[in-house]
Amino acid sequence: MRFKYVAGKYSCVTQTQTQLIDGTEVAASIRSDLISSVNRITNTGTTPQLATVLMNDDPASQTYVSMKHDDCEEVGIETRDITIDPEAPAAELFDTVDELNTDPSIHGILVQMPLPDHVDEREVLRRIDPKKDVDGFHPENVGRLVAGQPRYKPCTPHGIQKLLIAADIETEGADAVVIGRSNIVGKPMANLLIQKADAGNATVTLCHSRTNDLASKTREADIVIAAAGVPEMIDGDMLSAGTVVIDVGINRVETETGSELVGDVEFESAAEKADAITPVPGGVGPMTRAMLLWNTVKATAITTDVSVELP
Ligand SMILES: NC(=O)c1ccc[n+]([C@@H]2O[C@H](COP(=O)([O-])OP(=O)(O)OC[C@H]3O[C@@H](n4cnc5c(N)ncnc54)[C@H](OP(=O)(O)O)[C@@H]3O)[C@@H](O)[C@H]2O)c1
Numbered sequence: 001m002r003f004k005y006v007a008g009k010y011s012c013v014t015q016t017q018t019q020l021i022d023g024t025e026v027a028a029s030i031r032s033d034l035i036s037s038v039n040r041i042t043n044t045g046t047t048p049q050l051a052t053v054l055m056n057d058d059p060a061s062q063t064y065v066s067m068k069h070d071d072c073e074e075v076g077i078e079t080r081d082i083t084i085d086p087e088a089p090a091a092e093l094f095d096t097v098d099e100l101n102t103d104p105s106i107h108g109i110l111v112q113m114p115l116p117d118h119v120d121e122r123e124v125l126r127r128i129d130p131k132k133d134v135d136g137f138h139p140e141n142v143g144r145l146v147a148g149q150p151r152y153k154p155c156t157p158h159g160i161q162k163l164l165i166a167a168d169i170e171t172e173g174a175d176a177v178v179i180g181r182s183n184i185v186g187k188p189m190a191n192l193l194i195q196k197a198d199a200g201n202a203t204v205t206l207c208h209s210r211t212n213d214l215a216s217k218t219r220e221a222d223i224v225i226a227a228a229g230v231p232e233m234i235d236g237d238m239l240s241a242g243t244v245v246i247d248v249g250i251n252r253v254e255t256e257t258g259s260e261l262v263g264d265v266e267f268e269s270a271a272e273k274a275d276a277i278t279p280v281p282g283g284v285g286p287m288t289r290a291m292l293l294w295n296t297v298k299a300t301a302i303t304t305d306v307s308v309e310l311p
Contacts, residue, residue, distance in 0.1 A: 019167060019276035021246075023159070026166045027286035030294065031075055033311035037297050038076040041306050048300035049078040050108040050134065050292075051100045055093055055119065056086050061112050068110070071289050077296055080106065090119040094127055101129040107300040108134035110292070131302050134295040137183065145188060148195050151302070152295045157189035159287025160225065160246055161199040167276055169223065169244050172201035177217050179234070179264070180227035181208040185248055189225055214238070226264035236269030245270050245277040248284045 038048055050072055052065050069079045082100075084093055093111070100109045109132045115121050125133075130140040136152035144151050153161070164171060176193050180186035186206060193202040205217050209228075215238040218224050226234050227248035239245065249264030263280030271277050278284055294310060301308045 018271055018274055021163055021167045021276050021278045021283060023163060023278060023283040023286045026163055027159075027290035029166075030162065030287075030290045030311050031071070034075045034290075034293050034297055037308050037310055041297070041300055041304075041308055042076065044304075044306050046300065046304050046306060047076070047078050048107050048296055049080060049105055050110060050296045051080040051082060051103075051106045053082045053084065053093065053096055053100075053109070053111045055084040055088070055115055056112070058114070061114070065112050067289065068292060071293055072296070075293050077293060086116045090123075093119060093124060097124065097127045101127075101132065104303075106132065107303050108132055108296040110134055132299055134292060134299050135184075136188070136295065142183070142188075146191055148197075150192075152298065153192060153291075154184055154188045155291040155295065156185050156227075156248060156284060156288045157192050158294070159291040160189060160248070160284055161192055162291070163246070163278065163284070163287055164199045164223075164244075167244075169276060171199050171223065174202045174222040175205070175220060176202040176223040176225065177205045177207060177221040178225045178227065179207045179214070179218075180229070180248070181206055182227065185227040189227065218243075228264050230264055231262050232266040233264055234270060235266040236271075236273045239270060239273040241273050242275045243273060245274045246284065247278050247280050250280065250285060 041048055052068060054061060054065050069081060072079045082096060084096060100106050109128050111124055115124065125137045126139060128138055130138040133141050134152060136154040141151050145153060171193060178186050178190045190204045190206045193200055193204045207214055207217055218234060218238045219240050221243060223244045224234065225246040225248065229249055229251060231251040231253050245265055247263035247265040251262050252259050253262050261281055297308065298310060
């Protein structure tokens with residue numbers, strides 16, 4: 001099986017069985033379905049609204065926030081854009097979160113990370129009303145997820161579950177290796193995969209930078225989910241034939257002509273071995289964005305007691 005990167009996307013250039021899991025397409029379908037969910041809520045007199053709070057000068061964070069606003073607009077979710085001077089005292093951010101918590105027109109709150117050093121990230125996450133915590137990072141929501149009663153699943157692992165379902169990947173009984181133990185990707189991903197639920201019932205090995213002989217783990221896996229933030233660290237030699245490979249990594253690397261985005265997986269050699277694989281870009285990234293919209297619609301239903309079907 002061979003893939004070629006042409007005009008911004010990978011194309012299969014030989015006839016083989018390998019499935020390219022297209023996150024752009026699945027995310028577009030979820031957004032399209034969410035428009036109906038939003039319309040149903042809006043018809044009851046409530047318009048879903050997401051508040052974003054940005055407290056840093058990082059251009060990448062500004063871009064992420066503006067992309068989130070564009071995504072919301074596309075499906076009919078209103079947004080409130082709050083920026084706080086990074087030099088301001090932490091209390092200003094806490095007061096803002098308190099106001100958003102009690103504002104009935106705001107259904108979801110997202111505080112863009114990173115925060116300045118003088119602001120305790122954990123304190124901010126604890127401060128957000130767990131019913132408006134569309135990132136799913138509040139300890140109450142983390143606990144619910146671990147206990148198997150998720151309220152909001154964090155967007156990236158939730159998006160990966162949706163991708164696995166859309167691509168018809170069987171997780172029940174599968175040996176899954178998750179590489180990375182961050183609170184936003186690796187840990188919730190492992191927790192979701194072990195649950196007695198759709199896209200769950202897997203046997204999970206959670207690997208990290210202190211894991212001995214990572215290749216021996218990945219070679220045993222039916223599903224490899226790479227979320228380490230190390231460019232192209234997983235190559236075909238580390239995989240067995242027939243593996244499903246989900247590449248979460250987004251790494252900017254220098255090239256002779258400038259720079260490009262690559263994943264944590266060396267695509268060409270991994271695709272030679274894989275049964276199914278996500279590209280970077282166009283795999284997990286669009287799903288993360290779509291699931292923020294999904295969580296915001298769910299948050300509107302939860303905070304207003306409006307019942308709505310979600311895709
Ligand atoms: N596609 C998306 O929508 C999306 C969303 C979020 C993140 N990302 C990307 O996903 C990647 C991971 O993000 P993150 O926020 O989870 O990163 P993170 O907080 O830096 O965590 C990285 C994890 O990978 C582990 N790790 C690092 N090097 C390793 C190695 N050589 N072998 C095995 N494990 C290793 C670390 O282990 P230790 O715990 O031992 O340090 C850590 O647990 C990044 O490239 C990020 O940009 C993409």
